[in-house]
Amino acid sequence: MSPTALPELMALLQQFTVETDRYVDTVSARDALHRTDLNALGIMMGAARSGVTVTPGMLRHALNLSSPATTALVDRLDRAGHVRRARSSVDRRQVHLEMTEKALATGSALFSPLARSVERSLENFPQDELELLAAMMRRVTEATVQARQQASGQRPE
Template sequence: MPTPSSPDPAPEMEIVHLLRAVTVELGLHSARFANQNGMHPTDVRALIALMDARRAGEEMTAGRLGAVLGLNSAGTTALVDRLEQAGQVRRVRAERDRRRVVIEVEERAVELGQAFFGPLIERSVELLRAYDERQLAAIRGFLGGVREAAAEGRE
């Protein structure tokens, strides 16, 4: 926030600060969901990763899930065991290679997430409908670039 003796922040920095504030709010929103459902925040991140894989038509092994979440093998096993015991996920044989075990999200978990996150998603979609295709492409490009930049820190 500019003070009387400092210049206005550059428009780019204003957007970066706004993105940071959005990230904080989304984190708090996700933490409320985890708290209300007796989950750890990592459980929520795992369910999101599993739903993203499902939407993309990709199989998610425990090893891949651990890599996505930055967990070691023991941590991933504990996470999947916890989610399976809670009825949120199931272990099944892979379709293409029956020797592999993949983790799938249960419909119950999808419905639970939709009930909580649905209003926020609907509001976000409503906001995006106000933009034309060129503006949407710019938003998509910016967010994709920020995501890639953040992911570089993982490697």
């Protein structure tokens, strides 16, 4: 690796993060959605892919919100038709949050253009290079999670 490759890669990752944030700001403002609402839907989509049940407490923790802010968030998502509240069949005191078809359609409408653009930028890479890039992004993401946990005083998972 050349001596300038790592600093350039770090700068590009930072620029990617900034541009991704700018994209989210643009689509959230355009479609009158709170950024926190989009983040919540993103967390819920990831949880659904992993088979994890989402609760208001999980969102509160994941988004670092107060209890009243979490209630306001869930109320907004519910009023907008993006989530349904359902009581747990095991513990009726616990509320589960389920994404609606409207939320999935909204998420697709907001983020499909970005996904298509990024996919086009990667389509000419050979499979082995894509696998290397995927491994790099997994490690970078894990490192970012660990840094966030350390910054918040948590023990890294």
